Amino acid sequence: MTPREYLNLVVKPNVEEFIQDVSDPRRAYNAIATADALAAHVFYWCKMNMPDEIRGMKSDDDYRGEVQRSRPNIGLVHDVAKALKHVEMNNKTNKIRTEDEVQPRSFGFGEGAYGVGPYGGTPQLSVLIDSRKIQLQINVQYAVAFYEKEMDRLAIF
Numbered sequence: 001m002t003p004r005e006y007l008n009l010v011v012k013p014n015v016e017e018f019i020q021d022v023s024d025p026r027r028a029y030n031a032i033a034t035a036d037a038l039a040a041h042v043f044y045w046c047k048m049n050m051p052d053e054i055r056g057m058k059s060d061d062d063y064r065g066e067v068q069r070s071r072p073n074i075g076l077v078h079d080v081a082k083a084l085k086h087v088e089m090n091n092k093t094n095k096i097r098t099e100d101e102v103q104p105r106s107f108g109f110g111e112g113a114y115g116v117g118p119y120g121g122t123p124q125l126s127v128l129i130d131s132r133k134i135q136l137q138i139n140v141q142y143a144v145a146f147y148e149k150e151m152d153r154l155a156i157f
Contacts, residue, residue: 003041003156007148010034015144022117022124022137023104029084032136035143036081039064042147045156053154067146077143080127080136101127102136113138 001009011034018024018031040060046053057063068075076095083089083096096102104123116138117124125136151157 001041003038003045003147003151006034006041007038007144007151011038011144015140018140019137022135023122025102025104025125028102028125028136028140031140032077032081032084035140035147036064036078038144038147039067039078042150042154042156046154050154071142071146073139074143074146076127076129076134077136077139095129096127103127105133107133107135 011031014027014030014034018027021027040063043054043057043060043063046063054063057066064075064078068078079089079094079096080102082094083099084102088098089096102125105126105128106121106123107117107126108121111133112124112135116135126133127136128134
């Protein structure tokens with residue numbers, strides 16, 4: 001499966017389901033896991049077709065690290081995916097330490113990003129970082145949009 005096929009057949013449907021119910025952990029976990037895996041699909045495509053794009057990177061984790069340096073919101077998605085997979089993270093560079101930090105939380109007026117998620121305090125999956133609630137929906141959408149633009153740039157069809 002090409003990265004583009006994976007995006008269209010797996011990632012986008014999972015993200016759409018998550019957007020329909022941002023409080024559902026199953027939908028969120030599927031969207032987060034597949035958005036995270038999209039990075040690996042792009043990395044391995046580059047490895048086979050455009051190795052200069054990933055020069056110096058030995059694994060898809062290295063690729064994720066490069067993305068995270070310039071786009072922390074996308075790095076957050078990768079950190080959450082690792083925490084959900086491994087339950088507990090001992091790496092001090094990860095912003096998320098345990099999967100328990102990923103919870104449905106209510107957002108009051110002014111607490112969340114403008115125009116993101118439901119209004120009226122309906123719970124939505126989020127993480128707490130430095131006592132600040134961060135909505136996962138918008139970060140997953142940013143990650144998917146970034147990797148889709150990368151595929152466009154690399155002419156992955």
